[in-house]
Amino acid sequence: MTGLARTPIDDVTLRLADTAAWLTTPLMPEDYLTLINPLWSSRELRGRVEAVHPETKDVASLVIRPGRSWSTHRAGQFIRVGVDIDGVRHWRTYSLSSAPERGDGRVTITVKSVPGGVVSTHLVHRTTPGTIVGLTRPEGGFVLPEPVPSRLLFVTAGSGITPVMAMLRSLARPGEMPDVIVLHSAPTREEVIFGPELRTLAGRFPHLLLHEQHTRSSGRLNLSQLPDLCPDWPERHVWACGPTGMLREAETYWREAGIADRLRMEHFRPAVTTSAAGGGGHVRFLVSGREADADGATPLLVVGENAGVLMPSGCRMGICYRCTGRLRSGRVRDLRTGREYGEEGELIQTCVSAADGNVEIEL
Incomplete structure (x- = not known):
């Protein structure tokens, strides 16, 4: 027999575990522990909503403390969140808007309530601190590489800013922010998700340039404006996230320039005909x-x-x-x-x- 020899302490531990399982049959000891704290489960990853922060009139950030089987995410990744509504668990996918370096063990998702959206409306307007939600582990390849390029361009619209916000928060370390340009579209100044924080970051870091396109007053952002807004755009690594039409335009623009390999895109919904x-x-x-x-x-x-x-x-x-x-x-x-x-x-x-x-x- 190979492997480490069992000690008397190991034997005692095993006997105690067997006894606990026998006493709690048909449940396992963990089932009782999760009644005390649902986040202790190792079989089902859960999270507890600890705060809900309004961002705009129809957008809120939910601060969630994940359970013990959580694994650290990379900035730009997404998770699926399970929400119980009228006895049915609904699962939706949301980008993580918090930086991995956040030191309190909590993460955030930022949700936009859409008309007719059962889950998004519930999360934004009806979820309260203490609510337990189901979680999956972080996924997705819309992330910053290592090492981070020295010049970055983010092109976003609406809630497409959420995964990029996680990247900006991760990059915003004293004296270490690379050369970053953010081109973001929203209907009005008040509807810019994370607007105050984005403007504060742009004021703190001289190498962070923020351009807000308020479409209700100035029209949509057209990529023909790119040479004026970002003269060195062909030399930058680009992350784009937003509506399908904007992403199609970006894909064509970078492909025709012969630099499609510099463009990374995150889609929120399929291009459906x-x-x-x-x-x-x-x-x-x-x-x-x-x-x-x-x-x-x-x-x-x-x-x-x-x-x-x-x-x-x-x-x-x-x-x-x-x-x-x-x-x-x-x-x-x-x-x-x-x-x-x-x-x-x-x-x-x-x-x-x-x-x-x-x-x-x-x-």
Whole structure:
């Protein structure tokens, strides 16, 4: 037998654990500990909301203390958050807006309440300190490399500033801020998420230039303005996050300049052509036992999340192939192209596929 020899203390510990398990059967000792503190669970990662800070009239940052199995994130990554509403757990994906270097063991997500958004409205307007939420570990590749380039450009709009804010907070160390330009669009000055903090950072660091485009008074930010706003833009490493139209324009702009490798983008939703919608139908999620009626224009990823299914997801754009599920019956339609597809046992991309009739998925 190989390995380290057991000591008398090890034997006593094992016997105590066995006794505790016997006394608490059918539950485990951990089940009782999590009744005292839900964050102690090692089987299910949870977090406790400790504060809710309004950012604008429809945006709030939630300060969350994660449980013990949390792993440190990288600036720009996202997590999925599980929220119980009327007895159903809904999962949504949010970027982390806090820097990894934050020293109090807490993280923040910043959520924009959207019309008809069940989860976003609940988080922004109804969540109170003490609320327990489900969490997943940090994911995503929209991050700063090591070492950090000496010249950076961030192009953001609306809530696209949230992952970039985590990067700026991480970079904002005394005497160490690299040369950074932030081009950010929002309808008005008051609707700039993190507006006061962004302006304070720009005042503190001479190498941080902030340009705010207030679209209601000045129109949308056009990339033809780029040479004036950032004359050395071809030489900078770029992170862009915002609406699909803005990202498409950026992708074309950098590709035609022959420097597409300098551009990193984060998408919040797929580029869907609603004219390509399917007929809709009843969707059964076989593993979770959830069911829902779906129209032909809503991605199955969203249908599942609304039904309380913890759906695998990544970019949510049909690019990374992580938003997948195995089709057991029925047909689906690709919302980007209108193509109907799907055979029994085939992996489908739930983020860009809608039901075209009744569907069963192994999720």
